[in-house]
Amino acid sequence: MTEKNIALISGASRGIGRAIAITLAAAGMDIAVLYAGNDVAAEETRLLIEQQGGLAKCYACDVANSQSVAEAVAKVERDLGPVYALINNAGITRDKLALRLRDEDFQRVLDVNLQGAFYLIRQCYAGFLRQKRGRIVNISSVAGINGNAGQANYAAAKAGLIGLSKSIARELAPRGVTCNVVAPGLIETDMTKALPEEAQSSLLARIPLARAGRVEDVAALVGFLCSSAASYITGAVIPVDGGLSM
Numbered sequence: 001m002t003e004k005n006i007a008l009i010s011g012a013s014r015g016i017g018r019a020i021a022i023t024l025a026a027a028g029m030d031i032a033v034l035y036a037g038n039d040v041a042a043e044e045t046r047l048l049i050e051q052q053g054g055l056a057k058c059y060a061c062d063v064a065n066s067q068s069v070a071e072a073v074a075k076v077e078r079d080l081g082p083v084y085a086l087i088n089n090a091g092i093t094r095d096k097l098a099l100r101l102r103d104e105d106f107q108r109v110l111d112v113n114l115q116g117a118f119y120l121i122r123q124c125y126a127g128f129l130r131q132k133r134g135r136i137v138n139i140s141s142v143a144g145i146n147g148n149a150g151q152a153n154y155a156a157a158k159a160g161l162i163g164l165s166k167s168i169a170r171e172l173a174p175r176g177v178t179c180n181v182v183a184p185g186l187i188e189t190d191m192t193k194a195l196p197e198e199a200q201s202s203l204l205a206r207i208p209l210a211r212a213g214r215v216e217d218v219a220a221l222v223g224f225l226c227s228s229a230a231s232y233i234t235g236a237v238i239p240v241d242g243g244l245s246m
């Protein structure tokens, strides 16, 4: 019997992360659902995966805390095995004009969106070296490519993820591990529900495909990047944004 690939997805309790978890489970991977604290939502993701015949386990973990990440990855490796696909999807926003951004608003958004991804990559790195195979997908944003008024902290973190990803892509390419960036535009999730109505409609008006994206639109690309068909793609930044960033 061939061994199953293990996928670890941060922020998989809800939104885009949940859709990615379901997609990778459907592709035959065992899933580690990392989440911040919403036990009910994480359990729902696990049940959805079980209902389609897959296996998932849940791990509460603050990705911004290196100790918490080290403990969670150790548990995942013990329970499921070494991570084959690492999806850095956990993210938060604290939107304000730069004039009003407090130190902690800037720092926390960097800590979760950027440093969290680094901690998870570092923790899985040795496992990738040993396996001589693997996939890393980092979820950035169109804001990281074009910037966005009111999101200086978030855009800086998401742009930082692109530099991090290209560096890791270069480091791990000789070991057969790819690292790519997916940059969603406006996707319908709890995160965007929180946006003021005017912000949502002005964004929608700028999307050539004239609709918000669905979580499955993002998950489909992540699924492809984690498949063997994508073995020659690394260091790429791929938007899923209905044309918003072109």
Ligand code: NAP
Pocket: 010, 011, 012, 013, 014, 015, 016, 017, 034, 035, 036, 037, 038, 039, 041, 061, 062, 063, 064, 088, 089, 090, 091, 092, 112, 113, 139, 140, 141, 142, 183, 184, 185, 186, 187, 188, 189, 190, 191, 192
């Ligand atoms: P969401 O619905 O708000 O879900 C956020 C997820 O991240 C939840 O699972 C949450 O866990 C987890 N999380 C938050 N802080 C965490 C922490 N410190 N440690 C571990 N997990 C943490 O977000 P989403 O809209 O699906 O976004 C997913 C990713 O896509 C984010 O990186 C976001 O920046 C990016 N993105 C989203 C959009 C969009 O339009 N939605 C556009 C571009 C990029 P709990 O459930 O436990 O709180």
